[in-house]
Amino acid sequence: MHAVVVTQPGGPEVLTYCKVEKPTVKPGWSLIKVRGFGINHSEVFTRQGLSPSVSFPRILGIEVVGEVAESTNQPSLAVGQTVMSFMGDMGRAFDGSYAEYVLLPNDQIYPVTTDLSWAELAAIPETGYTAYGALLGLRLQSQDHLLIRGGTSGVGVTAAKLAHALDSSIQVTSTTRNAAKTDLLTGAGVDQVLLGGEDPLPAASRFDKVLDLIGPKTVKDSLQHLNPGGIVSSTGELGGQWNLEDFEPIAAIPNNCYLTSFYSGDVDDGVLQDLLDLIRNKQVDLAPAKVFKLAEVAEAHREIEGKHNFGKLVVVV
Structure with a gap:
């Protein structure tokens, strides 16, 4: 699969678009086909080497929207189900969403019901x-x-x-x-x-x-x-x-x-669905400010660090 890999801390140039092995499903985990993800300031900090618990090489990305590709938790996580995931140790202790597929713990995968486009949905999880x-x-x-x-x-x-x-x-x-x-x-x-x-x-x-x-x-x-x-x-x-x-x-x-305070790592899937229902019922426009391709992640990092950034930046795979 294609992914964006960081082998050493540094500027946006260390985000390398390349081919890597597709993850293999293991007990208690499921494989998600990545459809999109947002770019977050915490990922910039990690790329810069400011997350002391993170070792390189690493595929960054603390959030994802997509579809279940392979699951060890069926029927709860049925193949093809639209899902969302964010936080936990994703993109830190294990490889994250800057890729075509991401392997995630089953208890960190949240099925959702939505009619939003992938770009719109990608603007929502962590943000x-x-x-x-x-x-x-x-x-x-x-x-x-x-x-x-x-x-x-x-x-x-x-x-x-x-x-x-x-x-x-x-x-x-x-x-x-x-x-x-x-x-x-x-x-x-x-x-x-x-x-x-x-x-x-x-x-x-x-x-x-x-x-x-x-x-x-x-x-x-x-x-x-x-x-x-x-x-x-x-x-x-x-x-x-x-x-x-x-x-x-x-x-x-x-x-x-x-x-x-509020910590997004403590996820209540009912509150998450309530958010999506509010967006639908009140027709809240949460369209991203800009959409990038997977090969353009480095450009997205430059954008989020720039003076003119406004709103949410997302990548659609």
Whole structure:
């Protein structure tokens, strides 16, 4: 089969499109014919050698949509069934989805019912589930004012659209460091755009809920801009910082406010199907910003690292 292999850490040029052996099915695992996958910032970090648990050579890719090709778990995973998978040790401890086929543990494969195209479906797994799960954790209510920090990322754009699908009365403000992306955000349904990324928010700004995709680098600032009863969800690490430093909860979290997070590695297949049903019933447009071929994965990595990236990038095989 064809795959994209990384033999050593480095820039996008280390993503090598080549022929490799097709995986052989083993007990407890099933072979998935890859139809598409999204490109994620975590895969960029791994390619750069910043994931200490990952050894090379490795086929990256932490998510996939496709069809069951061979299964050791029939009839639950019937051949030809449309499935989705993401996270776990995929693309890290074992080879991932940057290939024509991927071998996955049965308990990490989720059958789904959908009429979306492969390109549309490929934009959903990690990005859509993260956005949807984080929004559920924020316990959005009618008339809430939601701030999305890191609003031009794939998760940020998706979260803005899903928030309005959940309740059209929710006001969404998204941040961007690039003023040129203001029209793109408003075109995606964002109600208000706030210029700035990792900088402190304007002193007087207040929000009911904050989806902080920049993460630990900005969480303490986000907490200081909550209305009473407000919630910050630190879901993402776009700021490149993994841990909260010098964090003293009593001082950092205002009275009657809350800090939470969402981890997409804990997958609830019922919530996943609810997400797909919401997208269908509310006709949410989650079409990817750009679609690449398998041989163009290196180009997709250059795009996601560039200044002009907006929304979700996917590969269709």
